[in-house]
Structure formats: C-alpha cells, structure tokens
Amino acid sequence: RIDGARLVSRLMALSAIGATPEGGCRRLALSDEDKQGRDWLVGQLQALGLDVKIDAIGNIVGILKGREDGPAVIMGSHIDTVGTGGRFDGALGVVAGVEVLATLRDAGLVPKRDMAVIAFTNEEGARFHPDMLGSYVWAGGMSVAAAHAELDADGAVLGTELRRIGYEGAEKPGFLPAHAYLEMHIEQGPVLESEGGGLGAVTGIQAICWLELTLKGRPSHAGTTPMAYRKDPGLAAARINIFANEVTKTIPGQLANSGVIRVQPANVNVVPETVVMTLDLRNPLDAPLAEAEATIRSFCAELAERDGIEISFRDLARFPATPFAEELIAGMEQSAAELGLPIRRMISGAGHDAQMMSRLCPTAMVFIPSIGGLSHNPAEFSTDEDMTAGANVLLSAAWRVANA
Amino acid sequence: RIDGARLVSRLMALSAIGATPEGGCRRLALSDEDKQGRDWLVGQLQALGLDVKIDAIGNIVGILKGREDGPAVIMGSHIDTVGTGGRFDGALGVVAGVEVLATLRDAGLVPKRDMAVIAFTNEEGARFHPDMLGSYVWAGGMSVAAAHAELDADGAVLGTELRRIGYEGAEKPGFLPAHAYLEMHIEQGPVLESEGGGLGAVTGIQAICWLELTLKGRPSHAGTTPMAYRKDPGLAAARINIFANEVTKTIPGQLANSGVIRVQPANVNVVPETVVMTLDLRNPLDAPLAEAEATIRSFCAELAERDGIEISFRDLARFPATPFAEELIAGMEQSAAELGLPIRRMISGAGHDAQMMSRLCPTAMVFIPSIGGLSHNPAEFSTDEDMTAGANVLLSAAWRVANA
Ligand SMILES: NC(=O)NCCC(=O)O
Ligand SMILES: NC(=O)NCCC(=O)O
Numbered sequence: 120r121i122d123g124a125r126l127v128s129r130l131m132a133l134s135a136i137g138a139t140p141e142g143g144c145r146r147l148a149l150s151d152e153d154k155q156g157r158d159w160l161v162g163q164l165q166a167l168g169l170d171v172k173i174d175a176i177g178n179i180v181g182i183l184k185g186r187e188d189g190p191a192v193i194m195g196s197h198i199d200t201v202g203t204g205g206r207f208d209g210a211l212g213v214v215a216g217v218e219v220l221a222t223l224r225d226a227g228l229v230p231k232r233d234m235a236v237i238a239f240t241n242e243e244g245a246r247f248h249p250d251m252l253g254s255y256v257w258a259g260g261m262s263v264a265a266a267h268a269e270l271d272a273d274g275a276v277l278g279t280e281l282r283r284i285g286y287e288g289a290e291k292p293g294f295l296p297a298h299a300y301l302e303m304h305i306e307q308g309p310v311l312e313s314e315g316g317g318l319g320a321v322t323g324i325q326a327i328c329w330l331e332l333t334l335k336g337r338p339s340h341a342g343t344t345p346m347a348y349r350k351d352p353g354l355a356a357a358r359i360n361i362f363a364n365e366v367t368k369t370i371p372g373q374l375a376n377s378g379v380i381r382v383q384p385a386n387v388n389v390v391p392e393t394v395v396m397t398l399d400l401r402n403p404l405d406a407p408l409a410e411a412e413a414t415i416r417s418f419c420a421e422l423a424e425r426d427g428i429e430i431s432f433r434d435l436a437r438f439p440a441t442p443f444a445e446e447l448i449a450g451m452e453q454s455a456a457e458l459g460l461p462i463r464r465m466i467s468g469a470g471h472d473a474q475m476m477s478r479l480c481p482t483a484m485v486f487i488p489s490i491g492g493l494s495h496n497p498a499e500f501s502t503d504e505d506m507t508a509g510a511n512v513l514l515s516a517a518w519r520v521a522n523a
Numbered sequence: 524r525i526d527g528a529r530l531v532s533r534l535m536a537l538s539a540i541g542a543t544p545e546g547g548c549r550r551l552a553l554s555d556e557d558k559q560g561r562d563w564l565v566g567q568l569q570a571l572g573l574d575v576k577i578d579a580i581g582n583i584v585g586i587l588k589g590r591e592d593g594p595a596v597i598m599g600s601h602i603d604t605v606g607t608g609g610r611f612d613g614a615l616g617v618v619a620g621v622e623v624l625a626t627l628r629d630a631g632l633v634p635k636r637d638m639a640v641i642a643f644t645n646e647e648g649a650r651f652h653p654d655m656l657g658s659y660v661w662a663g664g665m666s667v668a669a670a671h672a673e674l675d676a677d678g679a680v681l682g683t684e685l686r687r688i689g690y691e692g693a694e695k696p697g698f699l700p701a702h703a704y705l706e707m708h709i710e711q712g713p714v715l716e717s718e719g720g721g722l723g724a725v726t727g728i729q730a731i732c733w734l735e736l737t738l739k740g741r742p743s744h745a746g747t748t749p750m751a752y753r754k755d756p757g758l759a760a761a762r763i764n765i766f767a768n769e770v771t772k773t774i775p776g777q778l779a780n781s782g783v784i785r786v787q788p789a790n791v792n793v794v795p796e797t798v799v800m801t802l803d804l805r806n807p808l809d810a811p812l813a814e815a816e817a818t819i820r821s822f823c824a825e826l827a828e829r830d831g832i833e834i835s836f837r838d839l840a841r842f843p844a845t846p847f848a849e850e851l852i853a854g855m856e857q858s859a860a861e862l863g864l865p866i867r868r869m870i871s872g873a874g875h876d877a878q879m880m881s882r883l884c885p886t887a888m889v890f891i892p893s894i895g896g897l898s899h900n901p902a903e904f905s906t907d908e909d910m911t912a913g914a915n916v917l918l919s920a921a922w923r924v925a926n927a
Pocket of ligand 2: 340
C-alpha cells in the first residue's frame with residue numbers, strides 16, 4: 120500500500136518549485152523552474168537506487184530492474200505547467216509513479232518485468248508546441264531534430280533551452296521498450312466530483328486540433344479613417360472567436376477556445392495590422408471535430424473575402440481520438456474493486472502523455488477528482504485521500520501487469 | 524516664399540531617423556530614435572540662430588525674436604511616431620515651422636511679435652498616454668509630475684525615459700506666452716483627396732475618448748471545462764469589440780477602434796484569465812460621443828453580469844470637441860486665396876497639439892492631402908507640391924498674425 124503522507128509530502132516538495140503567490144505553480148517547460156523541478160526529481164530517483172536516464176528530448180526515466188529481460192511497464196506524466204498552473208496537474212502522476220517504485224523497493228518486492236517512471240518534456244504545450252511533445256517524440260511521432268527546432272512565443276529555440284538547463288540527454292527517445300503504459304492524473308474537469316466523487320477509469324482521450332491563425336489587415340488611423348474603409352484584423356479575430364463558440368452549440372461534444380490573441384502594432388489609435396490567434400478545438404469523436412474545423416475554416420474564408428483580411432492557418436497540434444486498451448481499463452476497475460474504491464468509466468477531455476504512449480503499447484489511465492473541476496488555475500485542488508486512492512490503484516494495476 | 528526643395532530635403536533628413544524597411548518611420552516617444560530626431564532638430568534650430576529652449580516635459584522650442592516684447596506666434600507639431608508610422612505625420616508640421624523661420628531669416632524679415640516653432644513630446648499616445656501629452660502639459664491640462672509618472676506598456680516611466688535621452692529641460696512648460704498657434708499637418712484621412720485635392724482650413728478637432736478595459740474571468744482547461752462553465756474574458760472582449768463597431772452604425776459620425784488587446788496567460792489550452800483592451804471612440808460632437816460611450820458601458824455591464832466577467836474601466840484620454848478661432852480659419856483661407864491655392868473647410872478626425880494649444884490662445888490648422896487617406900501606416904504619403912503649398916499658407920498666415 121502507498122504511504123499517503125509520503126506521497127503528499129513528495130508532491131508538496133515539488134510544488135514548492137515555481138510556487139506562485141496565488142497558490143499555484145508556474146513551471147513552464149525548460150524554464151529555470153522546470154530545471155529545478157527536474158533536478159529535484161532526478162535526486163528522488165537516485166535516492167531510490169533506480170537507474171536514471173535522460174533522453175535527447177529531455178524525458179527523465181527512472182528504471183527498477185525486474186527479474187526478466189524484456190519490455191517494461193512504464194508509468195509517467197509530466198512536471199511542466201501552464202502559466203497559471205496548479206500543483207497537481209502532471210506532477211501528481213510523476214510523483215505517484217515514484218511512490219509506486221518506492222513502495223515496492225521498501226517492501227523488497229522485485230517485479231517480473233522492468234518497471235519505470237518517466238517525466239515527459241513539455242506536455243502542456245504552454246511554451247512549445249505541440250502539447251505532449253516529449254511523449255510524442257518518445258513514441259516516434261516527431262523527430263528529435265524537428266522538436267529541437269520548435270520556437271516559443273519569444274523566439275527561444277527548444278533545443279537551445281534544453282541544453283541551457285542541462286537536460287539534453289544521451290539516450291534515444293523510446294530507448295526503453297514498453298510492455299504497457301499506465302498514468303495517474305487529476306481529472307481537470309467536473310465530471311467525477313459531480314457524480315459524487317470516486318475514481319475514473321479512463322477509456323480514452325478525445326481528439327485535439329490546435330490551429331494558429333494569422334490575420335493581416337491594413338493599419339490605419341483610428342481618428343481619420345472612415346469605418347467602411349478599414350481592414351481590421353482585430354474585429355475579424357473577434358468574429359472568429361465568437362463563431363467558434365457558436366459552433367460548439369451545434370456540434371455535439373464540441374469544445375473551442377481562443378487562448379492566445381496577439382495584436383500588432385498595439386496602439387490605441389491604430390487600426391491593427393496583424394492579429395495572431397489560436398484555436399483549441401476538441402471533440403470525443405474525430406468526425407465531428409473535422410466538421411467543426413471545416414465549418415470554422417469556411418467561415419474564415421468568407422470573412423477574409425468580405426472584409427479584405429488575409430487569413431493563413433498553421434497546425435500547432437493534431438491528434439486523433441485515442442481509445443485505451445480494454446484489458447488495462449478493466450485492470451484499473453479490478454484494482455479499485457479489490458481496494459474497495461468506487462470507480463467509473465469516463466473519457467478524458469485533456470490530452471495526456473498516455474495518448475502518445477498508446478501508439479507504442481497497451482495504455483490506460485486512472486483519474487482522481489478535481490475540486491470544482493478547476494485546472495490550469497492556481498486553485499486546482501485534489502484531496503490527500505483521493506491522491507492516495509489513485510496511487511494505490513496505480514500500484515495495484517501496474518504490479519499486476521508487471522507480473523502477468 | 525518657401526523653398527520647396529529645401530523643405531522636402533529637411534523632412535527626408537528627419538525621416539531617415541527611425542526609417543523602417545517598409546518605407547515608414549518608427550520613432551516612438553522618448554526612444555533612442557526620438558532622441559536622435561530631437562538632436563537633429565536642435566541642430567537645425569541652432570544653425571538658424573534661434574533661441575533654443577527645452578522644457579521639463581521635453582518640448583523643444585526655437586524662438587525668433589520680434590521687434591516688440593509680448594506673446595509669440597507659435598507654430599509646431601511633433602516628431603514622435605506610432606509603431607507603424609509614416610514619414611509625414613507630425614514631422615512635416617515641425618519642419619514646415621522651421622522652414623517658415625528660415626525663410627524669414629534668409630529674407631532679413633523681422634516680425635513685430637516673437638515667432639516660435641515647438642516640437643511637442645509624445646503627441647501620438649503610442650507609447651505613453653494620453654496623446655498630445657506634451658502640449659497638454661504645456662497648456663496646463665496636466666501637471667509635469669503626473670506626466671512624468673506615466674508608464675508605457677512595458678512599465679518604463681516617462682520621467683526616467685526623458686532623463687535617459689537627456690531631454691528633461693529647465694524651462695517650465697508654457698513659459699512662452701502665446702498670441703496665436705498655427706499648425707500645418709497632413710490630413711491623415713481621405714477627404715481632401717476624394718474632393719480632388721487642395722488644402723484644408725481646419726475648423727476644429729473632434730472629441731476623443733480613450734478607454735482601457737480590464738476584463739477578468741476564470742482561467743480553466745480548454746479540454747476539460749464544459750463550455751457553459753467557462754468565464755472567458757477573451758470572448759467578452761470579442762463581443763465588446765463587435766458591439767462598439769455596431770454602435771458606429773447607429774450614432775452619426777461615430778468612430779470606434781480596439782487597437783490594443785492583451786490576453787493573459789496566453790496559452791492555447793487555457794481559457795484566458797485576463798484581457799486588457801482599449802477603445803478609441805471619437806465623434807465630431809460631444810453629445811453623441813457621450814451617448815456612444817454610455818451605450819458601450821451599459822453593454823459591458825450587462826455582459827459582465829451575464830457571463831460572470833469583472834470589467835473595470837480606466838480613462839486614458841478624454842478631450843472635448845475643439846472648435847478653432849474663426850479669424851484664424853479665415854486667415855488660412857485668405858492666405859490660400861492670395862497664393863492661388865484651392866482650400867476648403869473641414870474638421871480634423873485626428874487629435875493634434877493644436878487641440879491643446881487652443882486652450883491658451885486662438886488656434887488654427889492647415890491640412891494637406893494624404894494619398895489614399897493612409898496614415899499611421901508606412902505607406903503614408905503626401906506630394907512635394909502639396910507640402911510646399913501648405914508651408915506657404917503657414918508662412919503667409921503666421922506672418923500676417925505676427926505683424927497684426
Ligand atoms: N493534461 C493536460 O493539461 N495536458 C495539456 C494538454 C491539453 O491541452 O490537453
Ligand atoms: N495626428 C495624430 O495622429 N495624432 C495622434 C492622436 C490621435 O490619435 O488622433
């Protein structure tokens with residue numbers, strides 16, 4: 120059984136790194152805070168006597184050798200956060216994986232297969248695109264070279280930042296063959312709490328499409344230019360934001376968010392020249408997501424034509440709906456049942472490293488409730504009891520798979 | 524008569540400072556480029572043997588002594604530009620004033636009254652608020668201390684920047700009593716060109732209201748938060764932008780622009796926490812402008828209530844409609860007629876230093892056409908012929924007033 124107090128104190132030690140006055144965490148990928156968090160994690164893994172390796176994209180791997188050679192049972196998540204992040208998102212999954220291995224070691228239990236925990240680089244996509252970048256590279260979806268060339272909003276280069284913080288490792292991403300991947304995470308949404316609590320056996324992850332739109336109009340004087348004569352990309356961006364929101368009302372399950380809006384030249388009295396905006400579109404199913412995207416693109420085309428705005432599109436992320444492995448979902452349910460913990464099946468609204476790992480091996484996740492459904496918010500919160508319950512299910516399910 | 528070639532070559536010398544690849548100028552107030560432009564201007568004034576003074580807000584004054592003591596006939600404008608500025612806006616008016624004094628000196632003509640040219644600090648309002656700040660302080664509308672405390676978008680302090688570039692002068696703003704103020708400027712709009720060219724005798728300046736709105740919502744996860752549960756200030760900002768645009772269709776003469784939109788935390792997958800946006804509202808008349816502002820404020824109040832967004836307002840600038848002095852408007856027309864130049868009366872859409880100076884003394888302006896009506900745009904353009912015509916009207920009108 121997991122030592123709940125130790126799990127919580129490990130998480131609190133990590134969440135002190137990049138702590139914000141609002142009670143959350145700001146540990147953007149490859150920032151100084153991320154480096155400190157990584158240093159802390161490597162220290163924890165070494166203290167457990169695990170075999171610690173870093174790969175070329177900065178994924179941190181701690182391996183507990185099993186009795187036999189062959190693919191490992193991998194647990195993991197990420198320790199980077201968004202700008203207004205909380206203390207639990209990602210960090211909990213990594214710490215729970217560490218705690219599982221610590222618990223086995225303390226009990227002197229050696230699994231049949233190797234077991235490992237991985238902290239993947241840049242899962243949030245808050246600083247570099249796409250989200251789940253580290254696990255995407257690990258799973259072979261993107262080359263190391265392409266990932267190293269990614270730029271943040273200030274033009275900083277991912278590879279340079281990785282070397283700057285000393286986390287460009289020698290290993291090839293994916294170097295550790297995977298027998299199965301299991302991830303514990305906070306739900307980050309309101310479903311479990313609104314159902315009266317309990318755990319979630321995640322059946323899969325919804326489809327994700329991130330678009331960046333660049334809108335070019337014509338800068339002009341806000342006091343002298345008649346309204347009809349303006350080509351205002353700020354107004355066009357506003358219309359697209361509202362249209363995307365309307366689309367969510369007509370396509371079942373559809374979500375839309377415009378999280379980034381950058382206006383140039385950003386003077387009070389200048390009709391903008393350029394707006395860069397993003398759209399985060401999601402749907403549990405691929406087909407309605409494609410329909411939402413197509414509807415928005417054709418709205419943009421009409422708007423561009425009508426208002427004399429040039430609109431260009433760039434993909435920042437595009438991941439299909441990802442069902443998890445039935446035997447592992449059932450394994451999560453079985454472990455919860457054995458522990459006397461309520462659990463229900465649900466789909467994940469957020470992307471997770473598990474979505475990328477499922478390209479390589481059978482994969483599943485266990486969710487714990489997020490109070491108020493809040494995440495990517497400093498007030499993100501989960502109870503010690505739920506964290507311990509989730510970690511126990513992870514321990515039990517991982518141990519079963521590692522010895523099957 | 525003005526030497527047109529010399530006027531144009533003086534303007535081109537100034538516009539080489541802060542020249543952009545697109546053919547425009549970027550000489551933001553109190554930037555390094557502004558300092559270079561100021562140094563150039565002071566050199567020109569000194570070469571003409573004028574009495575050069577700098578005041579505590581950085582206004583640069585060049586004085587040609589007249590035969591009698593008493594208030595001066597002042598000409599002027601500004602040399603700062605917006606981020607995507609052109610070569611003519613402001614700079615032309617300053618250079619024309621210099622050229623008027625140079626022409627009188629070359630001809631050995633000494634006016635009855637003192638004559639002066641002033642380059643006012645931060646007219647554009649592109650870096651610091653409000654616009655027309657230097658002339659506003661000169662006219663006593665704002666204290667030097669309050670102006671020095673203004674911050675730019677990066678938090679730089681106006682007073683510190685003024686000292687950094689060496690232009691905090693010893694004089695008290697307004698130290699030179701004004702008998703009249705005359706300003707030549709490009710129209711910055713399409714009216715004169717669409718009427719077949721010719722000059723504009725400006726009858727006054729429309730009312731200006733600049734508002735900064737801060738919208739606070741609730742940051743949340745774009746993949747897990749149901750649409751109905753979001754408090755998205757980005758969407759609220761979009762609705763306000765579109766509403767302000769709609770208001771221009773129902774209130775005659777009304778203009779609206781949202782030139783600045785800053786989103787926090789600006790992550791693709793985070794529903795924004797905070798948006799700061801500006802509105803530039805203008806109308807030739809005070810009452811309809813007040814109506815537009817009230818309509819927008821009540822829309823914001825309803826939106827805030829409905830969508831759970833906190834909206835707060837801050838005034839960045841607020842200037843009433845400003846009629847010019849009839850005798851000076853007629854003087855511009857008389858000068859144009861004597862020179863055989865077509866001229867028509869018109870109101871100014873843009874704010875100008877003349878708007879502030881009219882608090883102190885009779886004031887008027889002469890406009891020359893802006894090709895394509897473009898301004899605050901690198902492609903801003905006026906012909907050599909029109910510039911020379913405008914400067915000749917300025918010379919003639921100023922000489923008349925200086926000797927009356
Ligand atoms: N779990 C999580 O917040 N991942 C970030 C990727 C996403 O936007 O879903
Ligand atoms: N002339 C000019 O562009 N002035 C800036 C102030 C305004 O926005 O009208």
